[in-house]
Amino acid sequence: MTGGQFFWTLQPARVPAGSRVRFDVTSIDVNHGFGLYDPHGHLIGSVQAMPGYHNQLDLTLDEPGVYLIRCFEFCGLSHSTMMSSLLVRRR
Amino acid sequence: MATVSAPAASTLHPRAAAFTVEARSIERRFGLLFGISGIALVAAMGVLGLIMRLTQAKVISLSPAWFYRLLTLHGGGMITGALLAAMGATWYVVHPTVPLRPQRMLASYALLVSGAVAVLVATLIGGFGAAWTFLPPLPFFPSGQWPVWSEAVFFVGMIAIGSGFFVYCLDVLEQAAAAYGGVLAALGWEFLRGREQVAPPPQVIAATVVAIDGMLAMAAGSAITLGLLGHTYDSSVGFDPLVAKNLVYFFGHTIANLIIYLAAASVYVILPRYAGRAYEVTKVFVGGWLAALVFIVSVYSHHLYLDFVQPRWAEIISEVSSYASLIPVAVITIYSMTMLVWGSRYRWTLASSLLYVGLIGWAIGGTGAVIDSIIPFNFRLHNTVWVVAHIHTYLMLTVVVWILAFVAHMLERDAGRTSSSGARIAMLTLMLVGGFGLTGTWFVEGALGIPRRYAIQPTGTSAYSVVGSIFGLLFALGFLVCLLQLLSLARTAWERRHYVQVEHVESWTGTHYKAREERELTPEAPRDLPNAIGTPLSGGPQLGFGLGLCIVSLAAFFPQVISASESSIRYHHLDHAGQFLFGTALGVLLGSAPSISRRLGDRPGLGVAAVVVVPIVMMLLMVPRIYEPLERHPLEHGLYHAGMAALGLLTGLGASRLGVVAGRLSAFLSIGMALMFAAAMKGG
Structure with missing residues (x-):
């Protein structure tokens, strides 16, 4: 999971429901914040994305659907539109 | 004509007069x-x-x-x-x-x-x-803004x-x-x-x-x-x-x-x-x-x-x-x-x-x-x-x-x-x-x-x-x-x-009326300021500690240490901080010595200026674009390192004019600033 002005790249972009997912979060430029919302729009966790460091966040994603990712650390002009998504598929 | 001053009003609690300055x-x-x-x-x-x-x-x-x-x-x-x-x-x-x-x-x-x-x-x-x-x-990532x-x-x-x-x-x-x-x-x-x-x-x-x-x-x-x-x-x-x-x-x-x-x-x-x-x-x-x-x-x-x-x-x-x-x-x-x-x-x-x-x-x-x-x-x-x-x-x-x-x-x-x-x-x-x-x-x-x-x-x-x-x-x-x-x-x-506010009474008609007259403001006497107490180091053991710190920090000038510090910007700046530490310790030590302290006299204003301005100058000089050209020539390189120590000396002498507490803390913090500055650096 890598943040950059103003995008997220995640690999893989799809995971099966019920998986224990380890987000290995870093940044290629400035500090960003990785915030993950469940399909109902509830924030379920966040961690900082810092250049040169890797922060690891473990989450179990039980519910299938589209999980929205937003930036949670002010990172410049398009901070509020820096989004991506993770698809959690039914098993 | 007689005049009577209006009584002063107060918004405070009546009992406050007992403890209000x-x-x-x-x-x-x-x-x-x-x-x-x-x-x-x-x-x-x-x-x-x-x-x-x-x-x-x-x-x-x-x-x-x-x-x-x-x-x-x-x-x-x-x-x-x-x-x-x-x-x-x-x-x-x-x-x-x-x-x-x-x-x-x-x-x-x-x-x-x-x-x-x-x-x-x-x-x-x-x-x-x-x-x-x-x-x-x-x-430094302005997105063109x-x-x-x-x-x-x-x-x-x-x-x-x-x-x-x-x-x-x-x-x-x-x-x-x-x-x-x-x-x-x-x-x-x-x-x-x-x-x-x-x-x-x-x-x-x-x-x-x-x-x-x-x-x-x-x-x-x-x-x-x-x-x-x-x-x-x-x-x-x-x-x-x-x-x-x-x-x-x-x-x-x-x-x-x-x-x-x-x-x-x-x-x-x-x-x-x-x-x-x-x-x-x-x-x-x-x-x-x-x-x-x-x-x-x-x-x-x-x-x-x-x-x-x-x-x-x-x-x-x-x-x-x-x-x-x-x-x-x-x-x-x-x-x-x-x-x-x-x-x-x-x-x-x-x-x-x-x-x-x-x-x-x-x-x-x-x-x-x-x-x-x-x-x-x-x-x-x-x-x-x-x-x-x-x-x-x-x-x-x-x-x-x-x-x-x-x-x-x-x-x-x-x-x-x-x-x-x-x-x-x-x-x-x-x-x-x-x-x-x-x-x-x-x-x-x-x-x-x-x-x-x-x-x-x-x-x-x-x-x-x-x-x-x-x-x-x-x-x-x-x-x-x-x-x-x-x-x-x-x-x-x-x-x-x-x-x-004064109340005038016309003597021949007995009429009362209010008027205002310009108040005479009396200047207040300036208050004596207490001098800072003592110097950062006093007595044999403390002066001995200062001397010991000077001797230990001399290591920052050893050719082997300077050579080893070239491996990264962080270590290089740590070495500069060590040279500044030597100067500061020496300044505090000299400024605390009774005979020198008497000659320097009470100069708290200069002391504050020194502990604020000189460390800023020292850190601004720790920019590779400034010091790298100097390091290509042995004499200029040596003078640069001596300059770091000299800036430390000025800081230490300034700190010695601020008394025990403020003097020690400001000297400690000026060295701390140099160390934090170095620790935050990376590259090489």
Whole structure:
């Protein structure tokens, strides 16, 4: 999971429901914040994305659907539109 | 014709005369200068805040570039404005007991105001918009929005603001230690241990705590800001993001937190005047403030809870500190003040009403802060607008309210009256409903997980911003009503101060009529200032320690050490810091030697200038683009290293003129700044 002005790249972009997912979060430029919302729009966790460091966040994603990712650390002009998504598929 | 002067009126509690010290002219002047300047800055920044909230509500249209410029200016300006007014309030209540130096206060004022102007230029003209927290390396990733010069101007502004507060803290520490026979006595430690029967006044204990923590925070802030300023000249200067983040939050969180403690120092003096009960310092009070001395600087790390690479022990310390810091805040200040008011026939005036409202803001804002600093909550609230809610409850509904109360108190004293009860009730209603409505909206949004610092709110959430804007407008209206009352009081105060009301009786008709005559203002005699006590090192063992430090730090000049330090910028700068350490230790040692100290004489002004300016010059010279050309020639290379030591020598000699406490601490911090500066570097 890598943040950059103003995008997220995640690999893989799809995971099966019920998986224990380890987000290995870093940044290629400035500090960003990785915030993950469940399909109902509830924030379920966040961690900082810092250049040169890797922060690891473990989450179990039980519910299938589209999980929205937003930036949670002010990172410049398009901070509020820096989004991506993770698809959690039914098993 | 006979004349009779009109009797002086008082807005204070009748019993307050027993313990109220009448303010001298200089205290009133500095109080008004800092208070009015601070309120003006806070009001202007509040307008910017309202513009941003209305933008989020989509009521007005502002581009993200301008939104973030205003956000940066709003944060930096608000902190500076609140700090200015709180410094003035504390000076007003501490000066009668501890003769602080007017020249240093003026120097602080000049630095703070020029720093605020620089931030204004950098943001509004230069377009700088990396937020007042300038988390590295964001300032150097402008996305085409701001030029390099605006980065440099912004950092110069922040350094000036930090230096202004440093000078203030240094003066408080030096003078409080001189007045009470040492820093431990000024902190109430000797009273706590039972060695003294009478404790220092509460405002002195609080101001001394703020001074020590303020100097620590400003040293960290200067180290990182000077490094960033160096980067604007030489882009090869790199930073370790984790160390830089620690330094930025240590500086930013601590200075924002200290403002409330600084304002509280004045409340200990002013609020009792309306309750008619003097504030008694107890051992619990002293113990609480000594605990606060530690907790204020150790809580900042909760900003890094979601940086899992941060050492676990730092998170534990922060968690414990965040809980424990409630004790001095809640128990001592809020509880004791409300008990002081309870059953006292409290005089409800403009000033005293605002003082009481500020206690409510502190209690609610403090609770919000503690919830955010509990790790499981922080996991869901970190960098949501919950943080915005808590900081605004603290600053808007406590600090801003208290600084308004402080200026109102001074004007009420001079005017001999307060404002009308109708205006007060309208103001308090608007401020309480508007203020808690605005912060309450943010608390709700934060609990829902809405991120902060968004120019464009997430879809479907702008209704919260509309509601928040309405409450914000109500608060602004209340603030305006308060300003109008202050203006009215100022006018009456001016009249009373410059003219005396007299009653004339015509001798031959017996007619009575009132008139005013110009008052003769008599100048007040200047007060003698105590000299700083002693030198940083005294006696054989201490001088021996200084000599030993000099000998050990000579290792920084060994060719083997210099050669080994070439492996990276961090080690190279650590070696420069070692050379500076040698010079500083030598300066303190020489300045402390009795024969040399006598020759140097009392030069506290030069001492302060040296410990503030010289370390800044030293760190600015630690930019590779400056020193690398010199290092190609052995002689110039050697002279550069000797120059580092010479700058240290000047710093050490300056520190030796500031007495035991301020001298030791400023020497220690100048070396600490060099070490932190080096530690934050990376590359090679």
